[in-house]
Amino acid sequence: MYRLRGHHIFCLLGYRGMGYSKKYVENMTRLHHTLRKHPETLVQLVNGPDQLCENYPNSGEYHCQDDHIYQMDASFLEKIGLKIGQTLKWADIESHIQNHVIPSDIQSVCKTCSWRSYGFCEDGIQLILDGKGLKEIK
Template identity: 35%
Template sequence: MSAIYETLRQEPYTAIKLIEGPDDVCAAFPSDQPSHCENASVYRKDREILQQVGLKPGLQLSWQAICDQVARQVKPHDIATLCSDCIWQPFGLCEEGVAHIRESGSLRELPEAR
């Protein structure tokens, strides 16, 4: 997941195809752990987030265009509703990410691993 993130951060004009169902991030999920990518809640969240952002599956556009759309359509507090049943939501990382995209139009640099 970090490799995908860094590619998008460093090359924001990378073409992205929006799909329904498991994607390249899911493909990187560790095989020794149960995957959640096929859960109905993931499909629901994907649909709701795409609707909030104003995009549809099947579209292909640059990562930068997606960030621009997120900056226009999503507010940090929207994450609490859109992702209310996500185990990561209470940590606030997505709210911070949306705030950063709204402010800078890009992904923030990841801290170096120690």
């Protein structure tokens, strides 16, 4: 089982093998690969730092405890109709995304994200909407 905070669900949709450090990328890629290959994997939705935050680099500002990050988490979970404390299969999270999200939502729910400008997240949402799951990372 993996522990994930709200906004990291959306980060996984747009993930393309880039990140804050080598260690962070390795961890994110491992999680992404597991969820892609095994959508029955259980995910617990947590309030605050999760297993991705554990590998956030120590160089620079640690934003995982910032109030605006907690607000983003809450907004994402509300958007997809889920709550902190729930444990469900990744496939069920994808179903919630299919029922509650469209690609253009990224422009509003992720408006402060520095990764938004790449356009990967809209593509990731479309893959979920098309029933293709997470994009393969090589």
